[in-house]
Amino acid sequence: MSSYRELEIYNESKRLAIEVHKMTMALPKYELFEEGSQIRRSSKSVTSMIVEGYGRRRYKADFIKHLIFSQSECDETIVHLDFLFTTKSLSDAELYKKLRSDYDLLSKRINKYIQWVESNLNEFN
Numbered sequence: 001m002s003s004y005r006e007l008e009i010y011n012e013s014k015r016l017a018i019e020v021h022k023m024t025m026a027l028p029k030y031e032l033f034e035e036g037s038q039i040r041r042s043s044k045s046v047t048s049m050i051v052e053g054y055g056r057r058r059y060k061a062d063f064i065k066h067l068i069f070s071q072s073e074c075d076e077t078i079v080h081l082d083f084l085f086t087t088k089s090l091s092d093a094e095l096y097k098k099l100r101s102d103y104d105l106l107s108k109r110i111n112k113y114i115q116w117v118e119s120n121l122n123e124f125n
Contacts, residue, residue, distance in 0.1 A: 004054035009109050013050060013070070016102055017043040020077065023095060031089045039080035045073040046106070060121050064114060071110040078103045 004010050020043040024036040053066025081100055084090035 004051050007050065007054070007113075009070075009106065009113055010047060010050045010054075012102075012106050012109070013043075013047040013074070016099070016106065017047050019099065023090065023099070027084070027089055031084070035080055035084055035087075035089065039077055039084065042073045042076040042080060046070050046077065046110075049073060050110075057121065060117065063121065064117055067110060067114045067117065071107055071114065074103055074107045074110060078107070 001007065017040075021040055024032065024040055027036045047070075049066045049070035053063045053070065056062035056066065078100060081090070081096060081103065085093075085096040085100075090096055
C-alpha cells in the first residue's frame with residue numbers, strides 16, 4: 001500500500017467524521033459547543049490517528065499505538081452519540097442508529113487491522 005488513502009478504515013472514518021460534523025450543525029445551540037464540539041473532535045481524531053500511525057508505520061509499535069488511539073476515539077464517538085440521543089439533543093432515531101451501527105463496525109474493522117499489523121508487518125518495512 002502506497003498511501004493511507006488506500007485504507008478502507010481511513011476512507012470510512014473520514015466519511016463518518018463528515019457525517020458527524022454535518023449532524024452536529026443541526027444540534028440545539030447549547031449542544032453545539034459542548035457535546036457537539038466533543039463529538040466533532042473525537043470523530044475527526046479517528047481519522048487523524050490512522051494517518052499519523054500510517055506515517056510512522058516503519059516503527060510497528062508506533063503504528064499499532066496510533067491505531068489503538070484511533071479505535072479508542074471511535075469508541076469515544078459512540079459514547080457521545082449515545083449521550084446526544086439519550087438526552088434527545090439528537091432526535092433523529094434513524095440517523096442515530098445508522099451512525100451508531102457504522103461506528104460499531106468501524107471499531108471492529110480497526111481492531112481487525114490492528115491484528116493484521118501485529119501479525120504481518122515487520123519492523124522497518
